[in-house]
Amino acid sequence: MQFELRYQTIEPKRQTYQNIIERFGDEPATRYQEATLDIEPRENFHYRPTWTPDHELYDANYSVLKLTDPYTYADPRGYYYTPYVTNRAALHDEFGKTLGYLENRDLLAKLPEGWEAVLAEVVVPLRHYEAGAQLVSVAGARFAYGSSLSQCASFAAFDRIGNAQMISRAGIGAGSGTADVLSAAKETWMTADHMQPLRRLVEEIMVEGDWAEGILAIDQIDKLLYPAIYSGLDERALLGGAGAYSLFAQYLTKWFADQRKWLDALVEAWRNDPEHGEANTAILEGFEAKWGTRAAQAVNALVAVIDTNIGMEVSA
Template identity: 50%
Template sequence: MQYELKTQVIEPLRQTFTPLIERYGDKPATRYQEGTIGLQPTENFHYRPTWDSERELYDPDYSALKLTDPYSYTDPRQYYYTPYVTNRAAMHEAFGKTLDYVTDHGLLERTPENWQQLIAQVIIPLRHFESGAQMLYSNACRFSYGATIAQCCSYESFDRIGNAQLISRVGIALGGETASVLKSAKALWMDAPHLQGLREVEEKLLVEQDWAVGVIGLDVVDELLDALVYRHLDEEAILFGAGAYSLLAQHIGTWWSEHRKWLDPLYKEWIADEQYGATNKAAIAAAVNTWLPQALAAVEKVAAQADALAGTDSVAAVRTHAAAVAEKFRALGLEINQTVLDQPVLDQTQGA
């Protein structure tokens, strides 16, 4: 007796979940949509927070920036748990391979002494800045409204503690497998004059009541730090024989480019919102006008320390990028005050 094998197709009774059918129609949905759309709790909270009885546990009024439809914004990267952790595992593995190459060939030991000092005094303490950024984005994840935004903030918080770990690994390698460089970095973060402006700005942002203003404020600090640490100093390192730094910095620099893929579209969605666009524009502009000058003053001090150690002309690079940041926000239709950038150029001896 012979049997014939046939493929039998069983049509599903429904293609996806009700919230997705209501929004997109009864058709197959992506994993990202199934794990994101419609997940924001909206009712049956049972009680209001004792620390803020005017709001619900999940409430759009935790920020002045709102969206008429929270799901009008979606993550362009379409990250849900599996692709996110797969991507980040690959990123950390690639960094590990680069670090192994650098340590196996003794490239950090061969780096000029002034650049070793720059890495120890300017770069490694930023592990604490990244740790603070992780706390800020955890707060944004908790208080943001709409699962698509909360999800991005959650992954960003994971990324920031991951960045802190990458920087820490560089510090351990620089210290010769001891924790001495990391201990010194913490002392510098707490007491060194060139880092206190940065620490002060971040601590103020950590207690900012509006989670979105905290994100915007940190973003303008990030813009200037990225331009300094992972762009300008990367180029200078190649020119001045500190290629080991450039090899390692490229990994966080690459992460930064991806980080912008979710945050820049969020700005545009806030501004384009039919109901709240005008108030959102005013709130973003107010946040940039408040925090950009503070970010510039803080990062200039870090840049001045780099200049004092290695003659990198970093202060000028930071000021140039601050102007570019202001222009980027103006291009979105925001009123950014020119006085934001009209403060005197920092005396570079202040960073030494």
């Protein structure tokens, strides 16, 4: 007796979930769309927050910046949980291998004297800056309206902790494997004159009530700090015998480029929103005027220390 195997194609009754069908029609959807669109609750809340009874638990009015429909914004990276975790796991695995190479050869501990001072007095204390920025991103994750926004803020919060860990591990490597350098970095962050403008600014941003303003205020610092401290010193590090610093800094430079993708796209969505775009643009310009000058002053205080130690004029 012979049997013949046959394949039968069964067409699905629908290509995706109903909420996505209502937006785009009954067409195959991406995993990002299915994991993002219309996830956040919009109705049937049982109570208002006791700390802010004028708001619902999830409320667009936690920020003055508005989108007519928050789901018109999409993360250009297409990150939901799985691709985000996969990407960051690869990044930190790669960083671990680089750091292992530097530690095995004691290269961070053998940095030229000026670069050693830059690492100790400027870079390692910035682990506390990243911790403050993480809390600001957590506020965005909680209060942003719409999952397309809140998940970007969530990922940014995890990234900031990762950045702080990278900086900490580099500091421990420079300290020949001891954690004393981290205690010294905390003291520098708390008391050193050149750190106080940045510390005060971050602490004020942390208590800012508008989650979007907080994230954008931190970004005013990021846009000056990352080019000045990391990518801006790369060539100088290579030419000045501090190749170990260049290898470390490239990961933070790479992260900053990735951070820019979702945040620049969000700012553009705010500016171009059909209903709120004009008001959003005025608010964004106000945020920049409010925080931009102080961000420049804070970063310039760090740049002055770098200039003193490695004899290089860099500007924020």
